[in-house]
Amino acid sequence: MGRRFGFLIAIAILATVPKINSLENITAVKLKKFINCEDKSYESRKGIYQDYWVLENYIMAGHGKLSCYANVTYSSHADYSYLDNVVPLLERWRSPLSLAIYAPGTDFERTLDSILYLLQCHPGRHLVSELTSFHLYFDVEHLPQVVLSPKAALGMKANCSGPPPYENVARKDLYRTRQGLYYPVNMGRNIARKASLTHYVLASDIELYPTPGLVPDYLNFLGRLVIGRPGQLPTSPVVHVLRIFEVMANVSVPNTKMELQKLLKSGEAVPFHMEICAVCHRGPKLEEWINATVVSEGLNVFNVGHRSQPDNMWEPIFIGTVEDPPYDERLTWEGQRDKMTQAYAMCVLDYEFHILDNAFLVHKPGIKQPAKSKSVLTHSSRRTNGLINKKISKEMRIKYGSRNGCVL
Ligand SMILES: *[C@@H]1O[C@H](CO)[C@@H](O)[C@H](O)[C@H]1NC(C)=O
Ligand SMILES: *[C@@H]1O[C@H](CO)[C@@H](O)[C@H](O)[C@H]1NC(C)=O
Ligand SMILES: *[C@@H]1O[C@H](CO)[C@@H](O)[C@H](O)[C@H]1NC(C)=O
Ligand SMILES: *[C@@H]1O[C@H](CO)[C@@H](O)[C@H](O)[C@H]1NC(C)=O
Ligand SMILES: *[C@@H]1O[C@H](CO)[C@@H](O)[C@H](O)[C@H]1NC(C)=O
Numbered sequence: 001m002g003r004r005f006g007f008l009i010a011i012a013i014l015a016t017v018p019k020i021n022s023l024e025n026i027t028a029v030k031l032k033k034f035i036n037c038e039d040k041s042y043e044s045r046k047g048i049y050q051d052y053w054v055l056e057n058y059i060m061a062g063h064g065k066l067s068c069y070a071n072v073t074y075s076s077h078a079d080y081s082y083l084d085n086v087v088p089l090l091e092r093w094r095s096p097l098s099l100a101i102y103a104p105g106t107d108f109e110r111t112l113d114s115i116l117y118l119l120q121c122h123p124g125r126h127l128v129s130e131l132t133s134f135h136l137y138f139d140v141e142h143l144p145q146v147v148l149s150p151k152a153a154l155g156m157k158a159n160c161s162g163p164p165p166y167e168n169v170a171r172k173d174l175y176r177t178r179q180g181l182y183y184p185v186n187m188g189r190n191i192a193r194k195a196s197l198t199h200y201v202l203a204s205d206i207e208l209y210p211t212p213g214l215v216p217d218y219l220n221f222l223g224r225l226v227i228g229r230p231g232q233l234p235t236s237p238v239v240h241v242l243r244i245f246e247v248m249a250n251v252s253v254p255n256t257k258m259e260l261q262k263l264l265k266s267g268e269a270v271p272f273h274m275e276i277c278a279v280c281h282r283g284p285k286l287e288e289w290i291n292a293t294v295v296s297e298g299l300n301v302f303n304v305g306h307r308s309q310p311d312n313m314w315e316p317i318f319i320g321t322v323e324d325p326p327y328d329e330r331l332t333w334e335g336q337r338d339k340m341t342q343a344y345a346m347c348v349l350d351y352e353f354h355i356l357d358n359a360f361l362v363h364k365p366g367i368k369q370p371a372k373s374k375s376v377l378t379h380s381s382r383r384t385n386g387l388i389n390k391k392i393s394k395e396m397r398i399k400y401g402s403r404n405g406c407v408l
Helices: 002-016 025-035 080-093 107-120 125-131 150-155 185-194 214-228 257-266 274-281 286-291 340-348 375-400
Strands: 045-049 052-059 072-078 097-102 132-139 200-203 208-210 238-247 269-271 301-305 317-321 352-363
Touching: 025 214, 052 150, 052 185, 072 080, 072 185, 072 214, 080 097, 080 107, 080 125, 080 208, 080 214, 097 185, 107 125, 107 132, 107 150, 125 132, 132 185, 185 200, 200 214, 214 352, 238 257, 257 269, 257 352, 269 274, 286 301, 340 375
Parallel strands: 072 097, 072 200, 097 132, 238 352
Antiparallel strands: 045 052, 052 132, 200 317, 208 352, 238 269, 238 317, 301 352
16 A cells, blocks of 8 residues: 555656756665765876876866766777767766777877867867766887876867867778787776776767666666665676667667667667677567567666576676676787676676666667678687687686686
8 A cells, every 4th residue: 555655656756847857865865875885086197007008087077076876977998089979979978978098109199189179179078078087098018209297288279170180080090000909998998987986887888879868867766776675785786788779870869769669660770780799789588678668757677687598698788886897908809709708707796687678879870780801800809719718717717706607
């Protein structure tokens, strides 16, 4: 009876209060208690980490220090040629972005020019400067010619009459390509996630755009979970998965599940990388998810997956926390399987992957076809497979143990 009454009140509130773009006070109070995280200091730091210089918070966001429980950070790796994604991403995300950019040698200068262009020339510059923390990293063996102090860098003037420096960059012209350097993707992922000022992070790839309103919806969803079972902590760690789709180059990114369903029906949208690696992205009940009609506002869990058989190749992207297992820094982008060891750790630790119903990610428009030339890839995938099989898998077993159904 009491429960039903509560339910009716909830509906009444949903119906009468205009949709607000932030947390209700009660949710904030509950989340603060539930998450129990500590706020981080926010400052520029530089340090050597393994074989890299890391300039953490080289360019800081206008939002300044944040409450660790009251927001979600989107974290990603990139090089400067991907910076065209920053504004379209932020227009939808409108919450903190922690971005680690690999900038060895002369790529550093182009990276700085690109950032300055985004901060000074782009029509979306206010979003960029308010929300983005830029971290730069490069090999100690491939130093830039000059590294200005953050203050001096910010004082430089961008050339706003030229084209954006990150546009139409040919892969072959990147310093790293010319030098034959591997892209240290997991170093970037870890730097970006570690620098998050919030406890909850969406560790993603910068070309994946979330549905608008995701952060307030997610925090209110968490708030409902916490209020629903006070004092009762889940036994397994839980992360919240966002399904991923691609749309044709001539189609704009859908904002709601209903828009997405229309595009899927017409064939203008497809599940992510189905042509390239279906098992990496399918996960459990993809067709059911696609078919399910939207019945409520806000977010709910559609179904729960695990990273074990038959989904042991699944590479989901999810909202997790800064405490989830790190990415393995020896694995590179070129080698593929770059999330395999993290996934193994999460399998052994029995993480539950709760798939959200009304939120998802869409890749920057344009459907990717399988690569024609595979020669570089196969060479480094062989290197990765050798590394995973021999050295890493032994270490992972020592570090995390093993569990039935978890494979590397
Ligand atoms: C998250 O932080 C950004 C930047 O300060 C702010 O604009 C946004 O409203 C915050 N989100 C919530 C849910 O409080
Ligand atoms: C909730 O609201 C009260 C009174 O309006 C305020 O004092 C308190 O700081 C708020 N709490 C949070 C976590 O926003
Ligand atoms: C700015 O860019 C324009 C267009 O590429 C170029 O003509 C001009 O010389 C540049 N200005 C400076 C100061 O570099
Ligand atoms: C996009 O292009 C495809 C064919 O390539 C066409 O079928 C579709 O109608 C186009 N969509 C829009 C929104 O223009
Ligand atoms: C999804 O819907 C289509 C078309 O209505 C139907 O053919 C298909 O069987 C459904 N699949 C699932 C798994 O529900």
